Amino acid sequence: MSKYSTQEMVLNMGPHHPSTHGVLRFILQTDGEMMVKATPDIGFLHRGIEKIAERVTWQGFMPYTDRIDYVASVNCNLGYAVAVERLAGVAVPEKAEYLRVIAAELSRIASHFIGFGALLLDLGAVTPFVHALRERETFNDLIEMLCGARLTHNYVRIGGVAQDLPPGFAEKCRAFVDHLEYEFVEEFNELISFNTILINRLANVGVISAETANDYTLTGPNLRASGVAFDLRKDESYSIYDRFDFDIPVGRGKYGTLGDSYDRYFIRIEEVVQSCRIIRQALDRLPQDGEIRTKLPKLFTVPAGEIYVRTECPRGELGFYVISDGKKNPFRIKIRTGSFSSMTIIEHISQGVMVADLVAIIGSLDVVAPEIDR
């Protein structure tokens, strides 16, 4: 044995590491600065939401769906509502569908702000994060006008939405999306996206090919960044998304390889613009009057049966597998989230990267810990 030997070292990253997006733990096997493997250890934020569903009413589970992914609550509300409505055969009024789309797309924008903002913060760029959160503050004010809460919105109901648009909302919302699409995105790109230091930090790091992404069932923006144009809003349309004209941004490998961290970062900025387009169209076509909620019986029950509905959340597919036995509460609800898929691939793509790059990979995959554990 030589005087100096090399051996692998096991390091813990988290569960309180600020750059792990919630309470997440990684067990790192390192060889010096290089990583042999990073194994995610999940479950710190498990709250048993699926079990809670079995003892609350159908409508009463709606506030809990806020907590699946608290950064984009309306999208989670919408997924659950669509699943129950399809199973129970509840029709949704026209106006409610438009209101849902407006709220869900606003929520998607806000979620992407956290997504790329937190990635940049992890990489040490504090200013862009503050810029992103400043815009998110406008979203918070808008959604507070709309439904009264800033974080856990609980806006969607089975068979409609909770409340109609307040006076002045449409104008403010239009000004917000115009500001985002025509001013903010350009300025933000100049501020950080085209910065050479950031590009060198993200390009060619954590490359996921389309095949690997498919193998690990990656969904949402992470899949599209690998060059696969698959968006449930277009390919398996739910609600009224088929009526809107929008593009699906895909990764192009602009500064490096297709499917690298930079693609995953930049695709979220492009999606913000597409969401702005959807919101503008929805505001234009919003019916002035009409019901916003189907009247449900006082004791709302769902006929026995089961259904799986997947919807497009900011972090990928959100699938609700709902089983009903005809009672006033669900028999079983299984939730499948996009962050969970993103989490499984980290072990694969972290092989042979540097420890500092792992932070970029986790950030670019945009995982949210409560969505993984539920």
Add this chain to the structure above:
Amino acid sequence: MNAVAEYFRNIADAVTTTIAGMKITLRYWVKEPSITVEYPDRLGPGKTAADVVADRFRGFLRLDLDKCIGCMQCMRACPINCIRITVEKTAEIRMLTRFDVNQAKCMYCGLCVEECPSNALVFSKRFEGACFNMQELCVRHVTGPVPVAKLAAVSTK
């Protein structure tokens, strides 16, 4: 390209793009007004915390006892059972003897307010619930027996 030239070009690129970003930061620093509101000390002249939140803000629950018909719909709608109501029937009059809302447990989802047929239960804009004892957050809306209202008399929907 020559590796050395590439190296220096990279540095030059980093400097120019960083300066481009710094210009934006500088502009915000010098020109744009501050948007931070110093809560709770400097909300603005004559303003309280309730004035800065939206009209539909979901704060502490407020009960109008003149309107409550004691139907217990809110209690049934609550997913976490933070509302406790007791209605006693004495001499043909239904009396409300207990209406407790545990604001410490409440998650402000709004399902109870939607269910209320007489608009007796509404959200207030109050949200500052910090206190030293958790029991203080259990709001007892009814202290003694109160006769419940008739739905026909108060119905607003």
